[in-house]
Amino acid sequence: MERTRLMVHTTPNRCPEDDAHTQKDDARSLRAARDDLAQFAPVYERYVDRIYAYCRTRVGNSDAEDVTSQVFTQALSGVDGYRGGSVAAWLFRIAHNCVVDHLRGQRSTVPLDDLEWSLLDTGRDVLDQIALAEDVRRVRRLIAELPDEQANLLALKLAGGLNAKEIAAAVGKTHVAVRVELHRIIQRLRVAYRAEIGEVDT
Amino acid sequence: MNPHDNTTNRLLRRYLDALAADPHAEPPAGLDESDVALARALTQAHHSLPLDHAQRTRIWTRINTAPQPRTISTLAPPTISPSRNGHADHVDYHMDYKETETMTITTRSWPRQRQDSRSTAQRGLGTLLLVTAAMILIVAGVLVLRGTGDNEPTDPAGLPGDGAFGANQQETPTLDITAMAFVQQTLEPPAQTATRMMADAVQTAYAEAVGTQVALTLEGVVGTYGAVVGGPTATPTPTATPMMAVITATAAFGGDITLMVPLTVVNFSLDQLVWSPDGRMIAGMVGAEVWLFNADNPDNDPIVLTDQTAVTALAFSLDGRYVVAGHEDGSLVWWNTAQWLIVRAEGLNAPITGLAFSPDGRTLLVETGGEVQFWAAP
Numbered sequence: 001m002e003r004t005r006l007m008v009h010t011t012p013n014r015c016p017e018d019d020a021h022t023q024k025d026d027a028r029s030l031r032a033a034r035d036d037l038a039q040f041a042p043v044y045e046r047y048v049d050r051i052y053a054y055c056r057t058r059v060g061n062s063d064a065e066d067v068t069s070q071v072f073t074q075a076l077s078g079v080d081g082y083r084g085g086s087v088a089a090w091l092f093r094i095a096h097n098c099v100v101d102h103l104r105g106q107r108s109t110v111p112l113d114d115l116e117w118s119l120l121d122t123g124r125d126v127l128d129q130i131a132l133a134e135d136v137r138r139v140r141r142l143i144a145e146l147p148d149e150q151a152n153l154l155a156l157k158l159a160g161g162l163n164a165k166e167i168a169a170a171v172g173k174t175h176v177a178v179r180v181e182l183h184r185i186i187q188r189l190r191v192a193y194r195a196e197i198g199e200v201d202t
Numbered sequence: 203m204n205p206h207d208n209t210t211n212r213l214l215r216r217y218l219d220a221l222a223a224d225p226h227a228e229p230p231a232g233l234d235e236s237d238v239a240l241a242r243a244l245t246q247a248h249h250s251l252p253l254d255h256a257q258r259t260r261i262w263t264r265i266n267t268a269p270q271p272r273t274i275s276t277l278a279p280p281t282i283s284p285s286r287n288g289h290a291d292h293v294d295y296h297m298d299y300k301e302t303e304t305m306t307i308t309t310r311s312w313p314r315q316r317q318d319s320r321s322t323a324q325r326g327l328g329t330l331l332l333v334t335a336a337m338i339l340i341v342a343g344v345l346v347l348r349g350t351g352d353n354e355p356t357d358p359a360g361l362p363g364d365g366a367f368g369a370n371q372q373e374t375p376t377l378d379i380t381a382m383a384f385v386q387q388t389l390e391p392p393a394q395t396a397t398r399m400m401a402d403a404v405q406t407a408y409a410e411a412v413g414t415q416v417a418l419t420l421e422g423v424v425g426t427y428g429a430v431v432g433g434p435t436a437t438p439t440p441t442a443t444p445m446m447a448v449i450t451a452t453a454a455f456g457g458d459i460t461l462m463v464p465l466t467v468v469n470f471s472l473d474q475l476v477w478s479p480d481g482r483m484i485a486g487m488v489g490a491e492v493w494l495f496n497a498d499n500p501d502n503d504p505i506v507l508t509d510q511t512a513v514t515a516l517a518f519s520l521d522g523r524y525v526v527a528g529h530e531d532g533s534l535v536w537w538n539t540a541q542w543l544i545v546r547a548e549g550l551n552a553p554i555t556g557l558a559f560s561p562d563g564r565t566l567l568v569e570t571g572g573e574v575q576f577w578a579a580p
Contacts, residue, residue, distance in 0.1 A: 041262075044262060044265070045258075048253060048258060048261065049250070049252045049253055052250060052253055052257075052261075053248065053249065053250035056250050057247075057248050057250075064250075065257065065260065065261055066264075068261055069261045069264035069265055072261065072262075072265045073264070073265045076265060131239075132242065132243065132246065135239050135240075135242070135243035135246075136243045136246045136247045138243065139240065139243040139244055139247045140247050143247065149572065154244075154248070155248060157218075158218065158222065158244060158245060158247075158248035159248035159249070159250070161222055173555070174555060174556065176514055176515075176555060177514075177553075177555035177556070177569075180514055180530060180553045180555060181553075182215065183208075183211060183215070184553070186211050186214055186215055186218075187211055189240065189244070190210075190211070190214065190236075190237065190240060193236065193240045194236055197236065
């Protein structure tokens with residue numbers, strides 16, 4: 001099977017308009033929201049998909065909307081506490097705490113078999129889609145076996161679209177520590193994935 | 203392919219970044235079929251479809267109907283904490299970007315400013331030496347600038363401290379700046395209150411000196427802060443490779459902005475550098491090596507201490523007798539500064555991500571694998 005030609009039909013987690021100008025706009029909107037809460041709307045519009053993707057990865061489909069709304073509610077009520085810097089990092093720090101609160105006292109309820117077939121590129125060969133779906137299930141199993149902290153870092157990076165500095169700001173670590181940890185996570189997943197598909201390490 | 207291969211791991215991480223930006227990104231050469239499949243499955247496993255209008259509206263309605271205001275503990279005021287190894291990235295930051303699209307900037311020579319900062323730093327601010335130095339420099343820069351009575355400096359020769367940088371204004375070098383130490387922004391009416399800016403919010407800073415024009419672009423997690431274009435200025439000479447330079451920018455609306463920017467030294471960034479307690483040396487991490495620069499003359503050949511695996515944390519003992527290096531593989535290595543020999547080595551189970559000596563110098567805090575261990579200093 002020509003796996004290298006497998007394509008998924010997705011929108012990037014990191015918005016292409018994530019440029020400096022927009023970041024400045026976000027910071028400006030947050031400050032304006034201190035006096036006029038309606039000014040928060042552009043920030044919500046820009047980040048809700050990424051926050052939702054992160055929450056969905058961490059808490060599952062059924063609770064993702066609820067936790068997402070908690071994130072923005074807290075962000076809105078705490079907008080006075082925004083001290084500048086990356087708006088994304090600030091929001092994901094709140095999201096991280098909301099997710100931790102949500103998961104506290106319960107195991108993650110993310111089902112492993114709820115792959116949304118609609119995510120897959122319908123323009124691709126059916127066999128390719130099946131192969132990708134199987135890979136995704138396999139990877140989800142592997143992620144479920146990761147320590148929660150590692151799964152969280154992975155979700156912040158891949159679902160939230162954050163870079164190491166933003167992740168560091170969100171979880172209260174140094175970016176060096178985050179980079180080292182991401183390195184270890186990828187290495188661990190590579191080893192586990194190869195073992196899953198029966199590939200012998202060389 | 204060996205899954206423990208760091209190079210391939212890096213390629214895979216790069217490919218994951220590429221997929222995040224473009225789901226149809228082609229894999230880089232060097233990744234085999236399994237790695238490509240893993241990267242795509244990982245990306246897909248974390249992906250969600252964009253919310254539809256009904257979902258967005260539903261969530262927005264919940265937000266608007268939630269009781270307000272609420273206090274959240276996660277947004278405590280930023281603090282400066284002399285934790286771990288005193289790296290700049292341990293300093294939480296304030297940043298209040300003002301609408302300063304266009305600023306005139308000029309440069310000041312590093313050596314004169316550095317002497318000022320070192321004399322202050324040596325008065326005992328411990329592991330925050332570097333950050334303190336940055337702050338002192340910034341204040342000094344602002345004061346000197348104001349002392350000239352010129353908020354929009356146009357003649358570099360008239361500015362104190364131009365020294366080395368102002369020697370040849372006809373040169374058109376390019377300076378790569380890899381990290382930003384500190385940014386101080388002092389705004390005057392009609393701008394709002396003075397604000398402090400970030401310590402580590404900026405990942406990279408890039409400055410170009412072209413003719414008599416200097417453009418400064420700061421890029422990082424909060425994006426580009428704005429192009430700073432102005433001149434004529436003293437032109438930094440790339441061969442001088444000072445550890446730091448102060449770039450003073452004047453906002454278009456009259457406020458002063460002082461930017462403190464470390465220039466490239468073998469691609470170090472600030473979070474990789476630590477001062478020795480006596481201020482005579484600067485240690486930096488480069489892969490599996492520790493580089494030690496003479497602080498008075500960092501252009502001289504550094505002392506290079508080589509080990510097996512990547513150095514991830516550094517600290518000087520308070521008496522200056524040891525440099526302690528934490529490594530990616532969990533090894534904790536003590537080098538003595540007299541002969542530069544390893545005098546002690548420990549093996550920990552996880553990468554070491556932070557090191558800090560206690561104020562009395564007797565205990566070393568080692569952050570590893572999400573926990574902090576206490577080690578007795580020799």
